[in-house]
Amino acid sequence: xxxxxxxxxxxxxxxxxxxxxxxxxxxxxxxxxxxxxxxxxxxxxxxxxxxxxxxxxxxxxxxxxxxxxxxxxxxxxxxxxxxxxxxxxxxxxxxxxxxxxxxxxxxxxxxxxxxxxxxxxxxxxxxxxxxxxxxxxxxxxxxxxxxxxxxxxxxxxxxxxxxxxxxxxxxxxxxxxxxxxxxxxxxxxxxxxxxxxxxxxxxxxxxxxxxxxxxxxxxxxxxxxxxxxxxxxxxxxxxxxxxxxxxxxxxxxxxxxxxxxxxxxxxxxxxxxxxxxxxxxxxxxxxxxxxxxxxxxxxxxxxxxxxxxxxxxxxxxxxxxxxxxxxxxxxxxxxxxxxxxxxxxxxxxxxxxxxxxxxxxxxxxxxxxxxxxxxxxxxxxxxxxxxxxxxxxxxxxxxxxxxxxxxxxxxxxxxxxxxxxxxxxxxxxxxxxxxxxxxxxxxxxxxxxxxxxxxxxxxxxxxxxxxxxxxxxxxxxxxxxxxxxxxxxxxxxxxxxxxxxxxxxxxxxxxxxxxxxxxxxxxxxxxxxxxxxxxxxxxxxxxxxxxxxxxxxxxxxxxxxxxxxxxxxxxxxxxxxxxxxxxxxxxxxxxxxxxxxxxxxxxxxxxxxxxxxxxxxxxxxxxxxxxxxxxxxxx
Numbered sequence: 288x289x290x291x292x293x294x295x296x297x298x299x300x301x302x303x304x305x306x307x308x309x310x311x312x313x314x315x316x317x318x319x320x321x322x323x324x325x326x327x328x329x330x331x332x333x334x335x336x337x338x339x340x341x342x343x344x345x346x347x348x349x350x351x352x353x354x355x356x357x358x359x360x361x362x363x364x365x366x367x368x369x370x371x372x373x374x375x376x377x378x379x380x381x382x383x384x385x386x387x388x389x390x391x392x393x394x395x396x397x398x399x400x401x402x403x404x405x406x407x408x409x410x411x412x413x414x415x416x417x418x419x420x421x422x423x424x425x426x427x428x429x430x431x432x433x434x435x436x437x438x439x440x441x442x443x444x445x446x447x448x449x450x451x452x453x454x455x456x457x458x459x460x461x462x463x464x465x466x467x468x469x470x471x472x473x474x475x476x477x478x479x480x481x482x483x484x485x486x487x488x489x490x491x492x493x494x495x496x497x498x499x500x501x502x503x504x505x506x507x508x509x510x511x512x513x514x515x516x517x518x519x520x521x522x523x524x525x526x527x528x529x530x531x532x533x534x535x536x537x538x539x540x541x542x543x544x545x546x547x548x549x550x551x552x553x554x555x556x557x558x559x560x561x562x563x564x565x566x567x568x569x570x571x572x573x574x575x576x577x578x579x580x581x582x583x584x585x586x587x588x589x590x591x592x593x594x595x596x597x598x599x600x601x602x603x604x605x606x607x608x609x610x611x612x613x614x615x616x617x618x619x620x621x622x623x624x625x626x627x628x629x630x631x632x633x634x635x636x637x638x639x640x641x642x643x644x645x646x647x648x649x650x651x652x653x654x655x656x657x658x659x660x661x662x663x664x665x666x667x668x669x670x671x672x673x674x675x676x677x678x679x680x681x682x683x684x685x686x687x688x689x690x691x692x693x694x695x696x697x698x699x700x701x702x703x704x705x706x707x708x709x710x711x712x713x714x715x716x717x718x719x720x721x722x723x724x725x726x727x728x729x730x731x732x733x734x735x736x737x738x739x740x741x742x743x744x745x746x747x748x749x750x751x752x753x754x755x756x757x758x759x760x761x762x763x764x765x766x767x768x769x770x771x772x773x774x775x776x777x778x779x780x781x782x783x784x785x786x787x788x789x790x791x792x793x794x795x796x797x798x799x800x801x802x803x804x805x806x807x808x809x810x811x812x813x814x815x816x817x818x819x820x821x822x823x824x825x826x827x828x829x830x831x832x833x834x835x836x837x838x839x840x841x842x843x844x845x846x847x848x849x850x851x852x853x854x855x856x857x858x859x860x861x862x863x864x865x866x867x868x869x870x871x872x873x874x875x876x877x878x879x880x881x882x883x884x885x886x887x888x889x890x891x892x893x894x895x896x897x898x899x900x901x902x903x904x905x906x907x908x909x910x911x912x913x914x915x916x917x918x919x920x921x922x
Contacts, residue, residue, distance in 0.1 A: 328365075
């Protein structure tokens with residue numbers, strides 16, 4: 288694998304003048320404004336017979352501005368400045384690349400490199416709008432230093448409002464970022480930023496890879512949002528989709544030059560049977576240029592601090608993970624079923640990012656457990672910094688759905704939370720956007736279900752269902768945070784047990800926005816119990832910020848007692864003790880530790896607990912060996 292990567296890198300050095308020049312292509316491809324008012328255009332359309340540029344600037348004459356054919360399927364067009372020095376293609380004018388296909392048909396396409404596309408309300412397809420304002424947004428604040436402990440707030444700009452509408456970048460900037468900061472998260476991961484024609488795809492059917500979604504505002508609005516996040520010390524990651532692309536041809540990449548291939552594999556290999564989307568040909572030189580340049584553009588133009596790569600499992604294997612289970616046997620990760628070209632692309636991407644912007648962070652969404660995915664490229668690894676611990680939320684769902692409280696297996700919980708390669712960093716999470724989507728349920732909704740509609744008021748008696756749900760919601764999140772990985776992730780709203788599910792407007796729900804919103808106002812109502820969960824999540828993050836357990840070595844688990852339903856472990860100089868027993872409390876319970884005071888207690892009144900512990904008590908250890916520790920104390 289390293290040899291394949293090295294050969295690619297060597298070829299780039301020899302034929303393209305190095306990785307730096309190769310990945311700057313986003314500055315030359317597409318339609319680019321020159322300093323003197325001229326225009327330089329460049330496209331890759333290997334299947335085209337001829338290429339033209341048409342738009343508002345030439346009265347939509349499809350033939351007046353032909354491109355010149357270059358080597359290897361590339362085409363270019365140079366337009367000198369206007370007589371008055373004004374740009375030939377004004378800012379805000381609409382454009383199309385006109386392709387004469389091999390069949391002779393004229394195809395009106397959006398450039399794959401387009402920076403801004405919009406859809407008029409009375410239209411189905413998106414239009415390409417030339418984005419070259421006289422004065423673009425100027426970033427004022429530097430990116431935060433690379434974080435040791437990553438506490439990620441997974442976010443979607445469009446649903447980040449209690450109102451039933453598509454929310455804006457501006458709303459997120461001034462209403463949501465302060466909330467994220469207050470909750471103690473130091474990183475925001477943004478979904479659905481790359482332009483996608485179908486809103487209900489959650490941003491995973493990308494149509495324009497270089498365009499920030501216009502449904503939330505302008506590119507400058509997004510730049511301002513990231514700049515304000517940086518001023519708060521918040522790192523900003525982009526959920527990048529390079530695993531597949533939308534099948535749209537009118538406003539997407541599909542059949543750009545009139546052929547079935549171009550950016551994708553042709554035939555069966557170029558189609559994802561479950562996602563109904565196109566699959567990139569990662570062995571193609573121009574596809575590598577396109578995808579690597581795309582990453583660099585998001586970093587250098589918008590100042591993103593890194594990426595969460597979506598669908599990595601689909602990229603890694605020719606079977607795309609469809610109908611395949613992974614047991615951890617190494618035969619599953621090496622062989623002809625592995626797409627070495629895709630893996631090599633990921634290695635190149637991480638090498639480029641770390642070489643040009645070493646402060647950037649990369650995360651792999653991989654369910655297979657590919658070994659060394661989060662080891663340096665120089666070791667033959669994938670080069671990622673973190674991978675998602677995707678087994679953890681599945682385990683919590685399985686436990687809550689299938690087991691009675693008294694049947695919870697402490698050893699199985701601990702095994703799931705600690706079953707990871709020690710030299711690869713994992714992002715732990717109890718739930719993400721996947722569990723919030725329609726057809727699934729969040730932890731809070733699984734635990735409390737219909738009673739969330741009637742019994743979340745503090746004026747109502749605390750029912751057993753709500754009491755159990757609130758306490759387990761806090762405990763599950765804390766033990767996942769403290770034991771499950773080297774980073775932690777939460778999907779927006781789940782920190783306070785957001786009720787119901789997430790569903791985007793579509794034909795099946797009469798285009799309703801009722802479930803495509805986040806009701807942050809619930810935490811601000813002092814008469815609702817959501818405030819308890821919100822406060823606990825905030826203080827949990829603040830405690831991690833103070834002690835840094837995510838950046839500490841893995842925990843030492845001193846107890847996982849099946850009969851008592853108690854789990855105890857040490858990490859970062861703290862002792863974590865969990866009593867998962869549904870009805871049994873303990874007095875003078877011996878735990879293997881040194882000397883401690885209570886710092887965070889899920890049973891405290893401010894978190895909706897029963898206040899059964901005295902926080903002024905000091906717990907002194909004694910030289911009484913217990914659970915393979917020389918000292919212990921009674922709690």
